[in-house]
Amino acid sequence: MHVNPSGPEHRERCRLLFPVAPVRFINAIEAQLPDGKKMTLIGITVIDPGGRAVRAAIMTIEGLLLFDASTRNDVITLYRALPPFDGPEFRRALLRDVQFLLLPPAGEPQQYGILNNGSSICRYGLADGMAIDVIVHPDNSWELQEYKNGSVATRIAKGTAAAGGLTGIVVLQGLQPQRYSLQLRPISVEPAKPNDAK
Amino acid sequence: MILSEHKGIHSGTRPFFVKHIIEKHAHLHTSGKNETLSEYGNAVMNYARLITMLFCAGFLLIGWTDSWESIRKESANISSISASFTQTKRMKILTSPLVSNGTFCFKGPNSVRWAYDEPVKSVLLLHRGTSKRFTQRHNSSWTEDAGIGAEATSVMLQEIILWSTGRFTECKGFTAELLAGTAPRIHLRPCDGSLAKIISGIEIIPAIDKPGMIQSIIIREGEGNTTTLDFADVKINVQLEDKLFRKP
Numbered sequence A: 001m002h003v004n005p006s007g008p009e010h011r012e013r014c015r016l017l018f019p020v021a022p023v024r025f026i027n028a029i030e031a032q033l034p035d036g037k038k039m040t041l042i043g044i045t046v047i048d049p050g051g052r053a054v055r056a057a058i059m060t061i062e063g064l065l066l067f068d069a070s071t072r073n074d075v076i077t078l079y080r081a082l083p084p085f086d087g088p089e090f091r092r093a094l095l096r097d098v099q100f101l102l103l104p105p106a107g108e109p110q111q112y113g114i115l116n117n118g119s120s121i122c123r124y125g126l127a128d129g130m131a132i133d134v135i136v137h138p139d140n141s142w143e144l145q146e147y148k149n150g151s152v153a154t155r156i157a158k159g160t161a162a163a164g165g166l167t168g169i170v171v172l173q174g175l176q177p178q179r180y181s182l183q184l185r186p187i188s189v190e191p192a193k194p195n196d197a198k
Numbered sequence B: 001m002i003l004s005e006h007k008g009i010h011s012g013t014r015p016f017f018v019k020h021i022i023e024k025h026a027h028l029h030t031s032g033k034n035e036t037l038s039e040y041g042n043a044v045m046n047y048a049r050l051i052t053m054l055f056c057a058g059f060l061l062i063g064w065t066d067s068w069e070s071i072r073k074e075s076a077n078i079s080s081i082s083a084s085f086t087q088t089k090r091m092k093i094l095t096s097p098l099v100s101n102g103t104f105c106f107k108g109p110n111s112v113r114w115a116y117d118e119p120v121k122s123v124l125l126l127h128r129g130t131s132k133r134f135t136q137r138h139n140s141s142w143t144e145d146a147g148i149g150a151e152a153t154s155v156m157l158q159e160i161i162l163w164s165t166g167r168f169t170e171c172k173g174f175t176a177e178l179l180a181g182t183a184p185r186i187h188l189r190p191c192d193g194s195l196a197k198i199i200s201g202i203e204i205i206p207a208i209d210k211p212g213m214i215q216s217i218i219i220r221e222g223e224g225n226t227t228t229l230d231f232a233d234v235k236i237n238v239q240l241e242d243k244l245f246r247k248p
Helices: A008-017 A088-102 B017-029 B037-059 B068-075 B150-164
Strands: A023-032 A038-048 A053-059 A065-072 A075-081 A111-114 A120-125 A130-136 A142-148 A152-159 A170-174 A180-191 B002-005 B080-090 B098-107 B111-118 B122-127 B130-136 B142-144 B174-179 B185-190 B201-206 B214-222 B225-236
Touching (some): A008 A120, A008 A130, A053 A088
Antiparallel strands (some): A065 A075, A120 A130, A130 A142, A170 A180, B002 B174, B080 B098, B185 B201
């Protein structure tokens, strides 16, 4: 996508996606797994944007806590993990997905401006040839696109409302190395304290 | 006051069938460990099975100090159960509990419906030899959840048949402690380390004003995480239509 350089208001608009204060989200998660099977879970997420900290838990509808972990400064603290959610790769991937959705990429965008369709875009370069485009459309819906080597999409997310986190319907699709999708439907949103994300 | 301790598995004493149910649960959880969907399914199904069994077992606790024979005799008269429930989940990550509501139905000889109305519509069905779990998705369609397969069906149904007819066998997974007095309750504690990682204890609280009925079940997962099930509108031996036990 070609970025037409434009004013800083577009850079500010990209920030609308992300929470600016600690907040707790409870979501119904409809997951479609790499093998095509579907399941529904409940996710609890606490984010502390200032500390770039996240705590995430997954439970069944029946109340069985399957997974609970936090991350701050790339250090993961595991509180509980039942099979098959007890592997190190799962916890890294889950927390990476949460960070992808709720924390703006570190640093300033390499480019920002406007797309030909009128949407605001901020392009962030990451390590290892990865990049993330943050896009906010004129109707306030949004997209996150992660790709590597300039063109290979690895993860995308779409949301209905750029209002500081998981406040509307959000769909996350993993494309590389495995295909899966998560649809997050809000159950509740409430302010949190920074320590709640520990 | 402790009336009995570690006596739950012996006939002629206390309502130890709850222990038997949980023993089955523990056995399946310790049968191996790998990162597969089927194992996730087992975990969910076994938990669902545990809760279902506690539901059912709870309603059958006819007289906390009665003999095992009287429990068996009374349970033989149960042909159906329906109740509403409120599930309150407390976790450290939450500042206020997450509350769910639903209904539970059992119809002999082998049909169970365990349905959540909110916050996520979900139905676990056991009917005529098959077990399935459905959830209502964002587009309002009902979808069968992965992982709730046939592997647990036969065991679960066999257990239902057992408790519904009062034929309970020995259990090694939990020790039971019956505390009588003005606030009687049963404490179940896992004696198996792998099960203790999932559930650290269960507390069953009878309804004081309704003999034979359970008021609450509290499942403790450790680290201050608990699931409390409170029951209401319990009806015994009412007419339940077969369509309740089909896909919604």
